[in-house]
Amino acid sequence: MNAAAESVDTPVPSRTFAPTHPTHRFRLLLRREYWEHRGGIFWAPMIAGGVSLLLSLGLLVAGIVFAHKAVAEGNLVQHNGVTINGLDLGTLAQQLTSDDLYQLSEGITITLALSATWPFLVMIFVAFFYCLGALYDDRRDRSVLFWKSLPVSDTATVLSKVATVTLVIPLFATLFAIVIMFAFLIALSIAAAAHGANPFPLLWGNGSVFMLSGQFLAAIPVYAAWMFPTVGWLLLCSAWAKSKPFLWALLIPLALGVATSMTGLLQLIGLERHWLWGNVISRMLLGTVPVTGRDLAYAQSGSVQASEMFSIPGMYSNFLEPSMWVGLIAGAVMIAIAIRLRRWREEG
Template identity: 90%
Template sequence: MNAAAEPVDTPVPSRTFAATHPTSRFRLLLRREYWEHRGGIFWAPMIAGGVSLLLSIGLLIAGIAFAHKAVAEGNLVQHNGVTINGLDLGTLAQQLSSDDLQQLSEGMTYTLAMSASWPFLVMIFVAFFYCLGALYDDRRDRSVLFWKSLPISDASTVLSKVVTATLVIPLVATLFAVLIMFAFLIALSIAAAAHGANPVPLLWGNGAVFLLAGQFLAAIPVYAAWMMPTVGWLLLCSAWAKSKPFLWALLIPLALGVATSMTGLLQVIGLERHWLWGNVISRMLLGTVPFTHRDLAYLQSDAIEAKELFSIPGVYSNFLEPSMWIGIIAGAVMIAIAIRLRRWREEG
């Protein structure tokens, strides 16, 4: 009898996996930051924008109700010598002069900007506290040991948090702000059409909503650069503090400011007593507020037009200020120090 042939195990060729491209790794790090902080990055501005929209629509309905009540009591609308019965906005719109239309466009721009402000207000606090916990939370729950075991550099990890704070969080807040503006303008259009007016030339023809949307999106890189000193300082505190990074981030600049103001040390070198507060401490703690010193000076000027309030040339002129570049350099230095600290500081 022929012996049964024993099966011979053929060797399985080993699989080779292509190395992950650094760009793909960095994109995964950004995705990790989004999923771990989705509540602050996505849900917080969405909820704030929804509440703002509901309040705006509520005020619109209340205004219409009061107008109907006034008409029912016999009050009439007069414009350019023409008496208009009821709430016939179509007849009223026909009586508007070019100056009236210009004022309407100005008021519409301000109204839309105010309706979109809530997501930006939430963004200020989300970005601030995100940076404070970005490196501290990993040490506190010891997950930093897991992340250090992966082939991911400390520089990539910290830079992903910088990009999240300076670009991702503002971008998401801006998108929600734009959606709120369009939704509120649609509500205004429905109300105008219900009272006899054509909303297309009256509300949409000036293009205010499209102009503001483009300006908000174009301003993101400017305010990302403006945030650099604050982001760098908060990440540095987050990487260095053994506990309570919030207190350290506040107490050190505030103590420094109080000491220089009380002693007058800055006057010895020819600076004002309170120079440190406006030029250093505010940049360390208030950079997440989307208004630069140049913007605030422009808002306080006597003549200001709504269409120029967020103009792209005006916003990008911030790069002409030396303080902007000094802040960028200072923020980059503090971020580099935070990267170095993360390499060896692992205790909770």
């Protein structure tokens, strides 16, 4: 009896749990963002890429059909003084000079890059509207009170949203773009092999698909830094606006640009009348477009070569531009203000 009483009265030692490491919390926050926005992060670029691939394959099939029709009508190809059957790609490949092969390599690179643009186009809109709703939606449905009850700081929460829009969303779009490029090049290889050509030296030998894949992945940090002002501005509007953050995000910069252009106030300090549009407003609203100011200047120079346009040194030379660093600082300041606003604004 005494032994039984002692066993009942003996207190059970409480279990202690080690505190969650901050990196684990941040990973869970990123996972939360993915699962809440999986439609835009995963499904939207995948569907866009699938539609793009189907259209590209349709154009390829249409081109083959028209080529067969042209040959049936007696049309032949002459190259270097040799008459070639329009569908005998093997004979045509043997007649190509080194300059022809270079032009073919450039054409393949541009074709593959164009075939992969649809996931990036979807990424532009997904990233833009994700930022607008990132902090506003929690206040609108009052779920911000629940998230604030968890042992997660406002800084970590906002930074997880910044990491999602600058790294996670572009990463998924890039991976789907790479898959599309490989699938389209495989389809081209099958078509070339079916018409007498060896696709490996002709289509794969220049390594353009591998080069573009590596360059697309390497470009993610560059465009993450480039979109920082837009991310900061949209998150600031998302944290501040009581309603319709989309209108506030557009109207404030547009009104500022129209006012300065009409009044010419910038000319009083030695700036061009429309300077604000290209240097401030475009950075506030168009940063999710994966094209930097240096890219545009290079494309407009008239000496565009695909291998140079997508080169890694060319992309990272954007960090030599003062505008890149000014944008990074401005974006960081606006993100800090958004964190402060989220800490104190809880109204729906």
